[in-house]
Amino acid sequence: MKGHFVAYVARFSNGAILEGAHLPSFGTPTEQLRLETLALPPANPLQMRVAMTVAPVNPSDLIPITGAYSHRIQLPAVAGYEGVGRVIHAPETHAELIGRRVLPLRGTGTWQSYVDCDPDLAVPAPDTIGDLVAARAYINPLAALTMLDTFPVAGKRVLLSGAGSACAELLGRWAQEQGAAKIQGIYRSDSRVKRLIACGIEPISMNDIQAVTAAAREADLAFDALGGPVGSIVIDAMLDGTVFIAYGLLSGQSIRPSGTPRASYRRFHLRDYLATMPPGTWQRQFLRLWQALLHADPPPVQAFAVENWKSAVEQALRPGAAKPMLCFGCAG
Structure with missing residues (x-):
């Protein structure tokens, strides 16, 4: 199946640009991903736009790139499922979130410096939860909570x-x-x-x-x-x-x-559980999670500038290594 995954990095300059890594076809992530630059489109007035801060590199991000779930993935697609950033644009119905930290989830992938998402599904991060915990609050915590409920x-x-x-x-x-x-x-x-x-x-x-x-x-x-x-x-x-x-x-x-x-x-x-979950229930699940994560002691992380995504992916593939986090706007 041809197409590409992308892990974009966008910057506002004289002309807004969006650069990132693309995957010509399914395969080994370190061999297939490439860094590229594309134009950043105007914000959709009905969606929320989030300037990303950090996004983790999880096994659940990498396994789909190998083609393990190719039957349900249509390429091109942006890599990454979770992360945290600040809202820079929102519809009037969610204008109070502009400038606040949110998790821009269940939309386009999070390995890009600007993520557009459904404002009803963007999850506000409380001030009591730091970026490195908030960025990892979706895939593993929500899965664990839901499994124990089930x-x-x-x-x-x-x-x-x-x-x-x-x-x-x-x-x-x-x-x-x-x-x-x-x-x-x-x-x-x-x-x-x-x-x-x-x-x-x-x-x-x-x-x-x-x-x-x-x-x-x-x-x-x-x-x-x-x-x-x-x-x-x-x-x-x-x-x-x-x-x-x-x-x-x-x-x-x-x-x-x-x-x-x-x-x-x-x-x-x-x-499968999210497919029929209404936005209100989705948001309430995170209220439970924030309380559970308030005193969490998550495993240590290591930050990588998004330009060094390959090193981050290689680290993610090493058993026992610190959790790699893609950092947007940081040096090195």
Whole structure:
């Protein structure tokens, strides 16, 4: 499928310009993305325009570029799903947000210095939440909150795969607060072990197949972010009456059970829940999230000027590395 992803950087000058990276076709992000400059169009009077401050580089940003979800992506498309910036234009109905920080979500991609979005879906960021937390408040926190609403964990034994990921960490932290009886996490990088223990998650190496199998046999609920061989081992070992929730594909491979699973298989895609969610409910979910994130201790980040997007992507692909954040308007 031909087309391109873009990660634009726009600047106002004598003539407004918009520069960024484009993807000629699906493939390896570091090989396909290119930096380019385009004209910045006039603001749509019915939309909100946001000058971006920072945007994270998540696995969920990179996996679609590889073509894993090519059936639902029409190229050209702008890369990036979340971030934070300040409103520089808004319709009269939302004029009070001009100058305020918002998350410009569910519109064009966020790897661009100016994002146009539906004003009803732009989420105001409270002053009590800093940029580096606000920029990461959508994909992982909202997914974790929605999964725990959908699959209650009180009194249950919970197993997390890809436990070093941001979403799994939130699942573990919040499952503990919601009364889960036991929380175990399958990790890929030894660098995550200390943090998992601090979060109340019992760490299990993905290379210890015996321990992974034993944990899966004990689990009531498994939240799987990996897929592939580890996810397959987990669902094979789970018992009758248990639930396996597949919500990620960090391995880049689907699960392949050896037979008919005894666990109930459930697929979770946040986009499926958002498709029927009215704007009012959407905004109320973030009011819950802001409260939950107020005292959050998110993993450390490393900022990259957007011109250095390739280094940011390479860092995102290294297990155990600090979360890369694209910085708009910063030097270096």
